[in-house]
Amino acid sequence: xxxxxDCEDFKYPTEVVPHYGQAxxxxxxxxxxxxxxxxxxxxxxxNSVGLFGLRRIGKSSSMxxxxxxxxxxxxxxxxxxxxxxxxxxxxxxxxxxACERQREPTIANNIRGIxxxxxxxxxxxxxxxxxxxTGGAANAQxxxxxxxxxxxFLQTILGSIAERLRKSEQKIVLILDELPFFCQNLHQHxxxxxxDITAFLAELRRWRSAGLPMLIGGSIGVHRLERDLGIDPNLxxxxxxxxxxxxxxxxAAAMTDALAKGCQFSFWTPDYTTVILDTVxxxxxxxxxxxFLELRKEARLQKLSVEKTKxxxxxxxxxxxxxxxxxQFDHRLRYYEKGDADVAKTLFRTLSKNNEDIEAKVLGKAxxxxxxxxxxxxxxxxxxxxxxxxxxxxxxxxFATPLVSMWWSEQNSxx
Numbered sequence: 334x335x336x337x338x339d340c341e342d343f344k345y346p347t348e349v350v351p352h353y354g355q356a357x358x359x360x361x362x363x364x365x366x367x368x369x370x371x372x373x374x375x376x377x378x379x380n381s382v383g384l385f386g387l388r389r390i391g392k393s394s395s396m397x398x399x400x401x402x403x404x405x406x407x408x409x410x411x412x413x414x415x416x417x418x419x420x421x422x423x424x425x426x427x428x429x430x431a432c433e434r435q436r437e438p439t440i441a442n443n444i445r446g447i448x449x450x451x452x453x454x455x456x457x458x459x460x461x462x463x464x465x466x467t468g469g470a471a472n473a474q475x476x477x478x479x480x481x482x483x484x485x486f487l488q489t490i491l492g493s494i495a496e497r498l499r500k501s502e503q504k505i506v507l508i509l510d511e512l513p514f515f516c517q518n519l520h521q522h523x524x525x526x527x528x529d530i531t532a533f534l535a536e537l538r539r540w541r542s543a544g545l546p547m548l549i550g551g552s553i554g555v556h557r558l559e560r561d562l563g564i565d566p567n568l569x570x571x572x573x574x575x576x577x578x579x580x581x582x583x584x585a586a587a588m589t590d591a592l593a594k595g596c597q598f599s600f601w602t603p604d605y606t607t608v609i610l611d612t613v614x615x616x617x618x619x620x621x622x623x624x625f626l627e628l629r630k631e632a633r634l635q636k637l638s639v640e641k642t643k644x645x646x647x648x649x650x651x652x653x654x655x656x657x658x659x660x661q662f663d664h665r666l667r668y669y670e671k672g673d674a675d676v677a678k679t680l681f682r683t684l685s686k687n688n689e690d691i692e693a694k695v696l697g698k699a700x701x702x703x704x705x706x707x708x709x710x711x712x713x714x715x716x717x718x719x720x721x722x723x724x725x726x727x728x729x730x731x732f733a734t735p736l737v738s739m740w741w742s743e744q745n746s747x748x
Contacts, residue, residue: 340366340370340373340402343364343366343370345363345364345366345584345587345588345591346360346363346364346591347590347591347594348360348591348594349362349363349588349592349595350595350596351592351621351622351623351625351626351629352622352626353619353623356394357391357394357397357618357622358394358397360595362394362397362398363391363394363588363591363618363621364395364398365391365394365395365398365577368384368395368577369398369399369402370402371575372399372548373399373402373403373406375546376399376403376506376546377403377406379544379546380573381541381546381548381549381571381572382547382548382549382572382573382574382575383549383550383569383572383574384548384549384550384551384574385550385551385553385555385574386552386576386577386720387552387658387661387736388552388657388661389617389658390577390617391577391617391618391619392510392552392577393510395577396412396508396510396548396550399508400412407504408503408504408505409435409440409503409506410505410506410508410548411428411435411437411440411505411506411507411508412431412508412510413427413428413431413507413508414431414511415509415510415514415515416510416511417518418515418518419515419518419519419521419522420522420523421519421523421525421533424515425494428444429444439501440497440498440505443501446497447490447494447497491533491536492536495536495545498540498545499545505545506546506548507540507545507546507547507548508547508548508549508550509537509547509549509550510550510551511550511551511552512549512550512551513551513552513553513554513555513557513558514551514552514553516533516534516562517558517561517562519533520562527562527563530562530564531564531565531568534568534569538569541571547572549569549572552661553665554715554719555569555718556714556719557668557718560668560715577617579615579616580617581616582610584616585613585616586610588618588621589606589609589610589621590606592621592622592625593605593606593625595625596625596628596629596632598628600636600637604639605637605639608639608642608643608646609621609624609642609646612643612646613646613650614650614654614735614736614739615734615736619657623649623652623653624645624649624650627649628642628645628646654736658736658740659736659739659740662721662736662737662740665719665721666721673712673715676700676701676712677712677716677721679699679700680696680699680716680722681721682699682745683695683698684722684730684731684732684738685738685741685742685745689731690725690726690729690730690731691729691730691731692729693730694728696730697709717733720733720734720737721733722737
């Protein structure tokens with residue numbers, strides 16, 4: 334078994350270029366070794382990994398880090414971006430495109446070959462649609478199949494695709510980014526029924542059990558599919574679930590100094606670092622990247638004092654909270670049925686009265702008296718998956734991060 338070499342004696346970079354937006358790569362990426370090394374080892378052993386959480390906490394960047402470690406271990410990671418995709422043929426076309434991007438034309442051609450082998454059994458409209466999607470010769474003006482037609486027939490060849498991937502000379506790991514969103518979009522835009530999504534996820538699980546490991550990421554948890562579509566969560570129950578935690582103080586300071594060096598701030602001193610660390614409410618890399626983008630812009634116009642740095646950091650942090658984090662909590666809470674949402678708000682009020690972790694039995698008193706243990710467990714599990722709550726210990730609960738507490742305080746201030 335080849336282990337990722339960087340996991341044996343890893344070091345954090347001393348220089349990072351600020352970046353905000355898509356997944357950070359190379360000199361723009363701050364590695365999250367704790368997650369990346371653990372995930373890479375699990376995947377190399379044939380296990381699959383699930384990474385779900387809020388947007389802007391670094392999931393895609395960390396998944397990029399995992400792919401780098403897999404490549405160093407002579408494994409082919411095939412990353413399929415499912416963000417915005419809304420039909421099942423997108424999965425195949427993205428798979429082919431990913432192979433091409435990662436210079437694996439043989440695998441891409443093998444997948445295309447599956448269509449050649451099965452075309453005789455497909456209606457002409459489906460053939461034309463699939464050829465267009467996968468880069469083959471097709472008549473763009475000819476009639477194409479409906480989403481329902483494509484979904485039905487494409488389901489029949491998913492197993493063949495997995496078989497070709499498993500027969501590759503090198504070990505392959507599939508990396509599916511935003512799979513839960515993709516499943517929701519299939520349901521909303523491709524006329525796929527809940528049973529179709531179930532069959533699709535069951536097929537992917539069969540791929541994993543047959544020896545095709547996957548790293549699956551998403552901004553929404555599995556419970557959303559269970560709640561909205563009635564999907565059995567056990568279809569993804571074989572995943573080893575992991576989380577991206579906030580940076581420890583020492584690591585956050587190291588990242589801050591690395592960004593200062595990446596911006597070529599020769600004036601930087603520990604006082605500047607302290608100002609940044611004191612400003613950021615939760616040490617996710619996105620806050621630091623965005624602050625340094627603004628600092629670099631301002632530094633071109635004037636010399637940055639410690640006080641000016643603090644002013645920019647405070648304003649930028651508030652912008653990130655209002656644009657990227659608080660709307661996520663609003664959006665997630667709207668997905669709850671009214672009764673569940675009302676109970677969730679009651680739990681938030683109870684938690685907000687305590688500055689420390691709260692005992693489970695104390696939180697339990699906030700539930701309606703007629704709620705069963707099953708109902709209580711269900712909503713607590715949903716709130717944890719949606720990054721509202723966490724369990725610091727077996728019998729305690731708290732807000733998942735200070736971001737939730739800040740969001741809830743703002744919500745109450747507007748009432």
